[in-house]
């Protein structure tokens with residue numbers, strides 16, 4: 001079954017599930033990304049700070065899949081928020097990837113202590129106008145950060161990539177993104193270190209639908225209208241994580257998984273107001 005797509009507020013579209021590439025590096029990293037492409041992923045999520053843009057570019061060439069059948073997303077690091085640095089940074093990403101355009105580029109973190117994320121956003125707006133980036137977005141932005149950049153530029157991000165998993169379901173931020181017409185992308189969509197695979201609502205839904213707990217969580221993401229980017233270096237899990245369009249969760253199942261959210265559910269270091277990503 002093909003992967004459904006989400007249409008973004010700029011008229012472009014993204015597959016409803018993408019592939020996370022952190023921390024895949026080196027020859028093993030290239031192989032894992034080639035395998036992901038062979039297994040059907042068409043959206044690859046990298047970042048300058050993952051130090052694997054070269055590997056992702058190499059994997060794209062090795063896969064033999066045409067450039068325009070793939071979507072490549074990268075992220076601007078905190079040290080490059082100043083306007084000229086941001087422009088240079090994106091050119092560097094393109095060079096490492098060996099591509100002449102990016103499908104999506106995100107401001108990786110707002111780094112509010114430095115207070116230059118609006119400048120970074122202006123640079124992305126200009127790069128989109130120049131055609132070097134097809135869609136632009138942000139990551140880890142709160143309602144206040146979003147309001148600031150929209151106010152200063154008149155341009156609303158197409159995507160806000162935020163931590164989102166059953167222990168941190170982001171009820172408020174999902175509503176904020178939706179109100180603004182921004183697609184929510186989910187990082188650590190399986191919960192990473194504390195994958196809630198054995199929680200009763202997840203296990204029960206897996207048994208009821210004859211799927212794995214990981215598939216239940218990723219299907220829950222899709223039911224929420226979020227776009228998860230699970231990472232796996234394992235080909236069988238890569239396939240499993242993409243195979244979530246042959247069943248659906250009931251409203252009650254979705255609600256029970258969302259109810260696993262807890263105040264301390266955020267992964268360590270993930271607070272956008274204090275995290276400093278250089």
Ligand SMILES: NC(=O)c1ccc[n+]([C@@H]2O[C@H](COP(=O)([O-])OP(=O)(O)OC[C@H]3O[C@@H](n4cnc5c(N)ncnc54)[C@H](OP(=O)(O)O)[C@@H]3O)[C@@H](O)[C@H]2O)c1
Nearest residue numbers: 020021022139187188189190191192214230231232233234
């Ligand atoms: N914007 C941001 O600030 C930010 C922050 C963090 C992450 N990200 C992005 O989000 C992507 C995904 O997040 P993540 O890697 O932190 O967490 P994740 O995708 O939730 O979890 C990845 C972990 O789960 C395992 N796994 C994957 N599929 C599985 C399955 N079906 N069953 C059991 N275990 C499974 C993987 O192991 P194996 O590899 O061994 O299969 C890996 O250890 C990253 O790769 C990155 O691209 C963005």
